[in-house]
Amino acid sequence: MEQEGGVLKEGFLVKRGHIVHNWKVRWFVLRQNTLLYYKLEGGRKGASPKGQILLDGCNITCPCLEYENRPLLIKLRTRTSTDYFLEACSREERDAWAFEITGAIHAGQPGKVQQLHITKNSFQLPSHISLHDIIEKMHDSSYGIRPSPNMEQGSTYKKTFIGSSLVDWLISSHFAASRIEAVTLSSMLMEENFLKPIGNRSTGAIRSGDLAEQFLDDSTALYIFGHKRKNWKVRRFVLRSDPAFLHYYNPSKEENRPVGGFSLRGSLVSALEDNGVPTGVKGNVQGNLFKVITKDDVHYYIQASSKAERVEWIEAIKPLT
Known part of the structure; x- marks a missing residue:
């Protein structure tokens, strides 16, 4: 467990300027309640921070789709409605930062964690959309999600997609308004056998027993399209x-x-x-x-x-x- 004030994560991110909207590389240091950023001087981080983002009451949006040519963005909106746009160098880096920042925002706030569970339990699909519609759209050759070979721990799995890609796709296709909703929706698709986990990471999550945590919004968890089992269920x-x-x-x-x-x-x-x-x-x-x-x-x-x-x-x- 991190000590209060301990560093949770640090590294380079490209930040959009506040007044002039130019993009500059900054060195970011994530602590339990703040995200500090430093100028680089001669390739090294400056002695004192150039600025800080207070995380208490902050909202995180990832993926942030506001800049078409920048798919690796994270957006942070502070309690005072100031927006920060931060760009990572890869999807893995973006997801890792989003995961750690989300954890720092919710740390020590059991109410927030409870809110995540409430969102998961109260999520409802709009009445004009069925899970079947979503799967059909996923299979669509123009707009759908394209399965491809992915590796996990030295094994290659054909025709798979990663958890965080599906979450991105559900949000950009307007089936879900947030990552929590998209994870909930993905769990529902798994429950009805439209999706199946494959590989150790995603099948391990299934064994956790908590439906809310069964689908992983993660760039290392792999999934494939499932087939509806033709067996009888009480509904x-x-x-x-x-x-x-x-x-x-x-x-x-x-x-x-x-x-x-x-x-x-x-x-x-x-x-x-x-x-x-x-x-x-x-x-x-x-x-x-x-x-x-x-x-x-x-x-x-x-x-x-x-x-x-x-x-x-x-x-x-x-x-x-």
Whole structure:
């Protein structure tokens, strides 16, 4: 544990000037409550700091997308609404600085850490977007996220992407407003098997048991696209009319956020005979089945608790399609 006033991290960052918006290399020293920066004199840091950024009440934005030609920026907004733009030399450096600065901002403020958990638990996808929509966009050859070979501890994993890249992408695609939201969203995608961890770093996080920490916003954690397992899960369904949407929730979890859902506009709903269970679906399911095919041709199989209830669901869904 760092001593009060001890150095948490130090190194070069390029800083945007306050009055004249020019960019200058400065040597930064991160302490528990301040980020000091020094001029370089003859390649060495000056004896006294050129300035300091007070971290108490500070907000950090990373990635900061305000400068298109500077993708490695971190933005700090102080309690007095002064903005600082700092540029790292690599994504790894940017993520490492953001991680340490975030830790310094929240250190000794259990309320802030609690706030992170509240954000994670209260995050809800907009009703017109489903996890399926996000995965489709991720696969899109123009706007999506391109899997590539990545190495971890000497092993190469094909068609993977790194955790922090996915977080960057979810924010730049406007699916999430902050890194916390994007991590929460990524955890939801993993919970529904749309994403899978691969390699030691990301699979190790899964074993931590805390859903909030399962997906890593990290440049060393690797993920791949998963495939929906065709097995049966107990879900609580909520039908909404405006817009027409069927959301489903995990009844074993307290938090009130759907684990998935789909738009009903342009979909087909029909009852299935008892032998109408699709091939490849595991489990011996008896009767009361109905099927919804979305306009994107995704097939959902749902089992009601009785024949009467199946009729009720189909009657309620039909007018919304």
